[in-house]
Amino acid sequence: MTASSESVKPRRRRAVWWTAGAAVCVIALTGGGLAAANAFGPPPAASEQQREYSTVPIEEGTLSGTRTMPGTLDYAASKDLPSGVGGVLTEVPDAGSQIGVGGALFAVDNVDVYLFHGALPAWRAFERGMGDGPDVKQLEENLKALGFFDEEPDEEFDWDTEAAIEAWQEATGQAETGRIDLGRVVFAPTDLRIAEVKAAVGDAIGPGVAAVKVSGLVKEVKAKLKLADQKLGVVGNQVQLQLPGGVQTTGTITAVGQPVEEENNGMSSVVVPVTIALDDPAAADGIQRANVTVDFPSETRENVLSVPVEALMAVPGGGFGVEIAKSDGTTELVAVEAGLFAGGRVEISGAGIEAGLDVVVPKQ
Structure with missing residues (x-):
């Protein structure tokens, strides 16, 4: 996403902590003072450390969450x-x-x-x-x-x-x-x-x-889902694969086995084996056998508004907000409800929130 060329210096940001799926995400953003229309409190003192920020638009579209699991790439039917x-x-x-x-x-x-x-x-x-x-x-x-x-x-x-x-x-x-x-x-x-x-x-x-x-001559990926995540293993579903060297490709689940008990470091657990065919076999050319990363889609929301997670702020009294950049160079902190976290973005909703509005994010 391309940030706008206009830089703003919004209010000092509070740290935001949340749990998304199996991962705990933390945002700690600091900023300088700027006079803004703010229903949640006065702007900070001008002596506070300042940092440049940019803006990005609120987007409308499909947001998909994932569950990331390790897998092994190898030749099939060994x-x-x-x-x-x-x-x-x-x-x-x-x-x-x-x-x-x-x-x-x-x-x-x-x-x-x-x-x-x-x-x-x-x-x-x-x-x-x-x-x-x-x-x-x-x-x-x-x-x-x-x-x-x-x-x-x-x-x-x-x-x-x-x-x-x-x-x-x-x-x-x-x-x-x-x-x-x-x-x-x-x-x-x-x-x-x-x-x-x-x-x-x-x-x-x-x-x-x-x-x-x-x-066989064709390579495939073997992965194991935790029993609690077995609903993610559906034959025909597509997954995202990361191969050695940062190569990104996709695969399709071709088989889901029965739950089996396995022991690791003296601890027993029940897992569901999953077999995945590469949609583009050429993506694995030159790789004999390797550890890979598999992203299973866990939840999908269509026609939702979302922003980068860096745009989300904690507001006084609890809850979340985003800073809307206004045409006069000021910002307005608007309360939002946070929904699905996925792929570095977060679903938001609230009064006055609509696609195309610019929100403040740290300048990269």
């Missing part, structure tokens, strides 16, 4: 990926590698374990004579996407399926058996990122032992 086959780990990608459909996740006994797309995990080998099922259709969809299957994918393992497997095996340097053993392909909904290498080349691993930790 989990250990157990091997489906046993043997010696002979190859593993570097941490940070991205694996697409048909790519190798790691190798056991010098045979790769491949990533295919799909929500259904593999639970049996793919071979001639197997029963029909959605896993067969899912396999054929991947073989078609890779260019090895020409027919319309269905749930039947037939000659076309076997031929497509053999063509894929030939292209990837495998033995051309027309069969895929259980554990040699891993189905995941999206491409994966190697988040961490869990075993070293040369290690013996058995089925169920994690060779790598994987994640």
Whole structure:
């Protein structure tokens, strides 16, 4: 907001203390004397220390309060990926590698374990004579996407399926058996990122032992709300995010978990986990993992009058007031009711208070 160029020297200001949400805010402003129309008392002596002030207009609009909580930015869907086959780990990608459909996740006994797309995990080998099922259709969809299957994918393992497997095996340097053993392909909904290498080349691993930790390619924010603030966690609501380096962006709540009990420094508390998707994923480019700040909207008032909190004064006898700058260079202290405090502003109302009137604030 742009302050007016006119400087005024209003009356000495009393300290203002208030509680807004979870934060206690303090304003201590001092000023010099100026003859003003003042219903609350005479102006101070001219010998008092003087300080320059400026004016800003009262604004009408929407005021939103927030509850600020810590959060963690990281790649989504991070989990250990157990091997489906046993043997010696002979190859593993570097941490940070991205694996697409048909790519190798790691190798056991010098045979790769491949990533295919799909929500259904593999639970049996793919071979001639197997029963029909959605896993067969899912396999054929991947073989078609890779260019090895020409027919319309269905749930039947037939000659076309076997031929497509053999063509894929030939292209990837495998033995051309027309069969895929259980554990040699891993189905995941999206491409994966190697988040961490869990075993070293040369290690013996058995089925169920994690060779790598994987994640999705998209970053998300995890935060925890206090039980008393759980109403702020609503799927679809937008939040404000502050990333490292002062980067400001927004996110949308995508999931709200059930309340869970956690212990911190010997104290137990119940929290509600919240997952947030970045509205602009590019805002987190170059950040692997970081602590962030999340502002959850807690209360919104529309069509209200507000001023910077610095404009609010304590008045004799209790209550609040603002100094209205008049056209003749004087000021008038007007009593107001203070409402919502949010974003460095405060909602005000009272007789004679309207949008566009200039109020006195400390000159920046």
